[in-house]
Amino acid sequence: MxxxxxxxxxxxxxxxxxxxxxxxxxxxxxxxxxxxxxxxxxxxxxxxxxxxxxxxxxxxxxxxxxxxxxxxxxxxxxxxxxxxxxxxxxxxxxxxxxxxxxxxxxxxxxxxxxxxxxxxxxxxxxxxxxxxxxxxxxxxxxxxxxxxxxxxxxLAATQIKEIAGFLVEEQALSFGKLAESMRRYPGSGEPGHAAAVLAAREQIAIKQTGVNEEDVPDPSKTYFEYMADDPERVARFRSIMGFTTKIAGFKATYFIDSVPWADKSQCPETIADVGGAGGELCQQILRRFPNIKKATILDLPEVIADVKAPEDLEGRLGFLSYNFFAQKVTHQADAYIFRHIFHDWSDKYCAKILRNLVPALKKGTRIWISDTNVPDLSEGSHMKDQFTRSMDMFMMSGFNAKERNREGWEGMLAGADERFSIVSIVSPKGGQDSVIEVVFDA
Missing domain, CATH: 1.10.10.10 (Winged helix-like DNA-binding domain superfamily/Winged helix DNA-binding domain)
Incomplete structure (x- = not known):
């Protein structure tokens, strides 16, 4: 070569x-x-x-x-x-x-x-x-x-519209069955073993049973709850969350560099990362800011079941079982972090998460949100727009949730409790996430 x-x-x-x-x-x-x-x-x-x-x-x-x-x-x-x-x-x-x-x-x-x-x-x-x-x-x-x-x-022209329909309604389903076709019928060569046939047979079966017409028995049951029964999927998800702190655009350093905690007078002594999974973000925070005495991860029991603090952070990093929908927060901290949490939920569920946090808050407590603040579309940043809007579509498809612009963040916070207000939004150059500083009852 x-x-x-x-x-x-x-x-x-x-x-x-x-x-x-x-x-x-x-x-x-x-x-x-x-x-x-x-x-x-x-x-x-x-x-x-x-x-x-x-x-x-x-x-x-x-x-x-x-x-x-x-x-x-x-x-x-x-x-x-x-x-x-x-x-x-x-x-x-x-x-x-x-x-x-x-x-x-x-x-x-x-x-x-x-x-x-x-x-x-x-x-x-x-x-x-x-x-x-x-x-x-x-x-x-x-x-x-x-x-x-x-x-x-x-796309409004008949022939192009038909091409689009054929590709997205038929061929997309076929590609979804390609791996299954290869696994079940390796090297078959039979047209009836093709992925398109497997997809067509499945669609016929669905129509015959009427299963797709049935209402979802419990619409509040989330993707995460379906995933919780499968340890392999839980482990994969936890790995993904840890990995996102390292890839360009999502590196934890964008968050760490944007908070004012290098100034001892503004540095909290205790922090809690709600939904912090394996604690990858807090590990980096604790190593950067020695004035933080303790960081606690609050997450589902199955997520933190096998997680331990690294040796150099023993005594400074802890894990507590917590369900942010089912429980009120009782763990006291000077600051609370939500990283990639709210974009997983619609406004009404975000309001529930925040209302469950309120009992632990004191006047002036800071909440730090690391998430996307969606900018207006720009002719000069199509590639970033593609990534941001793709993430929004992913949230819509996977969770009936959304990425938010400033107006969306303000509306969501006000819908939870009028005492929440945005102090600042910092959008680091090169980063996908913004750092949204929220104060309670200022």
Missing amino acids: APPRPISELATIIERNARSLEDGLKGTAEADFSVAFGAELQAHMSPSLEAARSELLETVDELRVRVAGPLGYLIPTLLAAPTLLGVFSTLYMFDIASHVPLSEGGEISYRDLASRCGIPEDETRRLVQAAIAFHVFEEAKPNVSVKHNALSSA
Whole structure:
């Protein structure tokens, strides 16, 4: 295998081919490579220009992978795959593209679009904004209204709509059965053993039994409760939570660098990490801030069952069994941390978590939230928008929950108790999470 080319060489190849395309298409409708509403859906090029475009796209792809690095490319790709499936299947099912005006400058408010599609306004806005992050649709007015671009208008065309339907309604189910097909029928070669057939048979069985028409017996039972009965899944989840403190964008250092605890006068003596799993965040906090005498993890018994404090933190790091829905907090601390907790829950459940915390709070107690503060969509940060909106779709799909912007955080806190108020929101450069400082009864 040839050694990798320097990334500066890749950039030169990209520039050379971009100039070839611009020069070759000068004076034509395709020259500006626009994806605005009304733009040509497919550029017509000579063989030489098609070769330049192909090399350009291949080189852009290579450059992106190498500059992002293994995790910087892999994690967003894994997250985007189910996000795009969910977004496009919902766009197809509710025919959202057809409800947006197909005219130059035509726009529709998220409220009216939601009414036409028969789905809640908040979910409509979040879904369409996720699509916008991946270049489908454009916002006319931030958080208020949406309009078509060339990509989204194509989804309103019958043939493209049918292609989308075939891929998201049939092929997506097939790929979900691919591993099962390979496990059950290795090397079979029989068409009836294909993943698509397994998926079709399952769908027929579901329709025949009517199981998909039954109401969920207990809608308050969460994904986490279903997971709790499987030790292997619990262990995997705990591992994931620990790993997120180490990957770029989610490193615990973004939180640690953003709190003012290096100043002894502002450093709490005791902290409690609610839902802190194996204590990875608190371990780093304790090593950074020696003035913190004790950190306590409050989490479900099955999550902390086999966890022990490292030798260097014995006596400073402890674990207590706690269910933030079923129990009031009795453990006293100077500050409470919630990292990646509230985005797992809808507002009404977040309110319950916080109300169960209130009995332990004193006037002026600080609550530190490490979670996403969703910014408005930006033309200059599509890749970050893609990650943030993918996370929001993941929360919607997995938990009926959400990522929140400042207005969403303020509304959620006020709905729990009017005595909660936001002191500051710090969004570290390079980090995915913000640090939200909340004070109680100030």
